[in-house]
Amino acid sequence: MNTHLLNVLWVALLVATVLTWLIGKTAHAGPAAVSAILVIAALKGWMIIQDFMGLRRVKLLWRGLVLGWLLVTLAVILIAYWLGLK
Template identity: 50%
Template sequence: MHANATHSPNRRSTVLWVLLLAATVFTWAVGENGAGGPAIAALLLGVAALKGAAVILDFMAVGRAPLLWKALTLGWLALVCALIALAYWKGMP
């Protein structure tokens, strides 16, 4: 039983890692396609935010940390994404 408990987090991290790779390939492919506009930019920023949250919560183990650390790290991510969105929106013609 102890072996299963040890392998479970490793399998979860591996599956999450593969999903993060797939999301990265997706965003790269959309960017290489040349498609643009606010909807595409919002989609790509949303995927990046989800990837960042997954890294923070799982790989940085903040998901098991006290609420303050979750709020600080996810709040920082939200702030950065909001500033990127604002910069994109302000730079639109």
């Protein structure tokens, strides 16, 4: 893996983390803020899985399992949030 690309991705992860923190700090804990935070978390997880875990060039099964786990986890969090609003 190209070291320059990993450095760029690392900076992107840092920026996404700061953005998530800012949304949580300044926005109300409404559905839009929670959705934005979960979308950012999904993008960060995807970048980590693809590049830092090195699954970009492996069989689709392994990527599917790990990405599926990420999506299921985020979906459970989102469902728990929505059910907690009622």
